[in-house]
Amino acid sequence: MPQTSELVDINATIAYMADELRPRLAQHPIMIGIHTGGVWIAERLHALLALSEPLGTLDISFYRDDFTRVGVNPTVKTSNLPVSVEDRHVILVDDVLHTGRTIRAALNEIFDYGRPASVTLAVLIHRDGRELPVEAQVAGHHVKLKKNQHIKLLGPEPLTLEIQEAHT
Amino acid sequence: MRRDDLQFDSHGRLRHLLTIEGIPRQTLLDILNTAESFISVGEREIKKVPLLRGKTVVNLFFESSTRTRTTFEIAAKRLSADVINLNPSASSTSKGETLLDTVRNLEAMHTELFVVRHRESGAAHLIAAHVPEHVHIVNAGDGRHAHPTQALLDLFTIRRHKGPIENLKVAIVGDILHSRVARSEIHALTTLGAAEVRVIAPKTLLPTAVEKLGVHAYTDMREGLNGVDVVIMLRLQRERMTGALISSEQEYFNLYGLTQEKLGLAKPDAIVMHPGPMNRGLDIDSAVADGPQSVILPQVTYGIAVRMAIMALIMGGAPQTENAPAGGRRA
Numbered sequence: 001m002p003q004t005s006e007l008v009d010i011n012a013t014i015a016y017m018a019d020e021l022r023p024r025l026a027q028h029p030i031m032i033g034i035h036t037g038g039v040w041i042a043e044r045l046h047a048l049l050a051l052s053e054p055l056g057t058l059d060i061s062f063y064r065d066d067f068t069r070v071g072v073n074p075t076v077k078t079s080n081l082p083v084s085v086e087d088r089h090v091i092l093v094d095d096v097l098h099t100g101r102t103i104r105a106a107l108n109e110i111f112d113y114g115r116p117a118s119v120t121l122a123v124l125i126h127r128d129g130r131e132l133p134v135e136a137q138v139a140g141h142h143v144k145l146k147k148n149q150h151i152k153l154l155g156p157e158p159l160t161l162e163i164q165e166a167h168t
Numbered sequence: 169m170r171r172d173d174l175q176f177d178s179h180g181r182l183r184h185l186l187t188i189e190g191i192p193r194q195t196l197l198d199i200l201n202t203a204e205s206f207i208s209v210g211e212r213e214i215k216k217v218p219l220l221r222g223k224t225v226v227n228l229f230f231e232s233s234t235r236t237r238t239t240f241e242i243a244a245k246r247l248s249a250d251v252i253n254l255n256p257s258a259s260s261t262s263k264g265e266t267l268l269d270t271v272r273n274l275e276a277m278h279t280e281l282f283v284v285r286h287r288e289s290g291a292a293h294l295i296a297a298h299v300p301e302h303v304h305i306v307n308a309g310d311g312r313h314a315h316p317t318q319a320l321l322d323l324f325t326i327r328r329h330k331g332p333i334e335n336l337k338v339a340i341v342g343d344i345l346h347s348r349v350a351r352s353e354i355h356a357l358t359t360l361g362a363a364e365v366r367v368i369a370p371k372t373l374l375p376t377a378v379e380k381l382g383v384h385a386y387t388d389m390r391e392g393l394n395g396v397d398v399v400i401m402l403r404l405q406r407e408r409m410t411g412a413l414i415s416s417e418q419e420y421f422n423l424y425g426l427t428q429e430k431l432g433l434a435k436p437d438a439i440v441m442h443p444g445p446m447n448r449g450l451d452i453d454s455a456v457a458d459g460p461q462s463v464i465l466p467q468v469t470y471g472i473a474v475r476m477a478i479m480a481l482i483m484g485g486a487p488q489t490e491n492a493p494a495g496g497r498r499a
Contacts, residue, residue: 059205062217062480071181071484072219072477074198076205081212112214 010124010159013140014041017122018048020138024120025049027089032056034106035077037095037153041124045093056081063105079109086114095153097123100134125151125161174296182482184296184305187314188355196359200324202477203470209246210472219480220249224279227253228270229308230286235444235468236308236318240283243475252279271295275303281483282306289313289348304482306475312348312408318443319352321474323360325467326398329439333357337364339392339434340383342402342424342451345373346409349443350402351381358382368392370424372413389424393433401426401442401452417450426452431461439463 030053033042039057046055061076092106103121110116126139129147145151148166153159173190177183182195209217225244229237237253244251256270265273271282281304284292289311296305309315323333330336338357344350344367357365358381365383367374378385386392393399404420414420431440440452440462448454457464 061205062209062219067219067484072202072480074202074481076202078205078208080208108218112216113212 008125008141008161010161013124014044015048017041017124017138017140018045021045021049021091021120021122024089024091027118029089029091029120030056030083030085031091031093032058032081032085032106032110034092034094034102035059037124037155038093040153040155040159041095041122042093043156045091045122054082056083056085058106058109060102060105060109063109065101065105081110081113084114085110085116087117090116090119091122092119093122095123096125096127096151097121097134097136097139098127098129098150100130100132103134104132124153127151174293177301184292184307185316185478185482186292186296186305186307188316188319188352188359189314191359193359193361196320196323196356199320199474199477199481200327202481203320203324203474206246206473206476206480207470209476210469216246216248218248220244220247220483223249223281223483224277225249225251225281225283225479226274226279227251227308228274228282228284229253229255230267230284230291231309233285233308235471236285237283239468239471240306240308240317240475243472244281244283244479246472247476247479249281249479267291267294268298271299275299280304281479283308285309287311306478306482309348312346312351314352315348315443316352316356317471317475317478318349319356320478321467321471322349322353322400322441322443323356324470324474325441325463326439328470329463329466330397333360333362336362336397337366337395338362338398338400339366339368339386339396340400340402341368341389341392341426343373343404344369344378344402345375345413346405347402353400354381354383364396366392366396368424370414370420389430390433393430396434397438399426399431399434399438399440401440401446403443403445403447403451421450425450426456428453428455428459431456437461441467443467 031042031046031051033039035057042055058079059077061073121136122138123136124140126136126142128144150164152162152164154162175182175184175186209215227237227240241251283306284295285308291310292305292307307314307316340350340353354365366386367378367383368386368389371387374385440456442464446452446457
């Protein structure tokens with residue numbers, strides 16, 4: 001049975017993430033959110049940090065490493081990077097950092113648009129289970145979950161977290 | 169969905185694209201929606217995504233083509249596949265090798281997707297019926313039968329420029345009899361529920377009982393164009409004509425060629441399409457082909473994204489739906 005997590009105050013966590021990111025504003029970063037949950041978090045961070053350039057969005061469906069097993073999801077969204085990433089400092093935002101595979105795919109996609117000066121990863125939830133050497137520079141909340149558990153962000157309004165248990 | 173249909177695997181997933189017939193509305197919409205996302209790939213600095221990396225696509229064109237073959241090649245390359253172009257009429261088949269022998273030899277080279285164009289109706293079906301499970305076939309035109317990718321790119325073009333198909337009246341004009349494009353377009357438009365589909369042609373170029381396909385037939389072009397949102401012009405296929413089906417080219421152009429004056433009978437914001445190659449001054453007047461209502465060149469551009477979507481969907485490994493167990497994006 002899915003259970004709602006009431007342990008995390010999402011708004012306070014996003015505010016904390018914004019505080020952690022604020023020192024980087026001197027580099028005039030651009031922000032990119034990963035569909036779908038990452039975009040919801042990025043929209044809030046973008047507003048809190050009052051970034052002047054528009055938010056970019058990424059759908060990494062075409063970069064997934066399990067395409068031959070799961071195929072293309074026809075509801076794939078369009079990636080939209082309105083500002084060139086070339087030589088820019090990029091803040092990449094996602095909802096949950098788990099295996100690291102989404103971030104690997106997102107980095108590949110970003111590099112197909114250009115060569116950023118740097119990429120900083122900011123995530124709302126930092127959980128265990130990494131399968132790749134990927135780490136977040138800014139993590140809102142750390143959780144440890146069982147292997148068959150998934151934490152999912154629901155939204156966009158209001159944002160809530162749900163822990164789902166896969167049936168075996 | 170017909171489970172015995174060659175186009176679907178045992179889970180009801182599209183594994184070949186041979187004809188629009190028998191493909192459910194939702195699958196057609198999935199292809200169009202996926203193509204929408206591939207449009208942006210063509211607009212960026214590096215126009216490539218890694219979906220078909222390590223796969224080999226063979227363009228097997230027994231009949232000549234420039235636009236279709238090139239857009240398939242670009243589409244496959246933008247998906248990171250390796251592409252081989254073959255024009256077998258010039259090689260083995262002229263030495264007596266059969267169609268299936270040619271395909272079996274190419275399969276033995278571990279290729280995964282064949283894009284087939286052939287002068288005979290049913291050629292792509294024949295190949296699809298004989299390939300192993302991991303090999304996929306896309307029909308790029310077989311005789312007079314079907315040209316499903318052209319129909320899908322035409323639908324994509326219509327949707328992009330005119331919005332939902334359900335609200336639109338579409339006229340297809342010209343050599344309906346010899347046109348695999350027209351047949352596939354009619355099936356696609358009726359499956360997606362177009363408000364009205366009309367075909368306009370001289371009696372000699374209309375298939376018998378064409379109304380059974382769910383269209384209204386007109387022999388008077390002016391009457392047929394009245395109030396339509398979309399005008400699709402077809403090429404007069406002189407190479408497929410066996411008898412005197414038109415009296416003279418000049419008369420054909422006078423009666424069925426699209427001029428600005430005739431286009432004036434359609435809705436003022438109607439769009440003009442043509443699958444190419446155009447016979448200027450025969451199917452269509454140059455002023456219309458190059459005019460503000462023409463979307464003939466955007467059709468070519470969209471053809472790449474639509475063919476990318478088709479190849480990605482049929483070569484993907486599992487259920488192509490939102491609710492697929494592992495289909496959701498997961499960190």
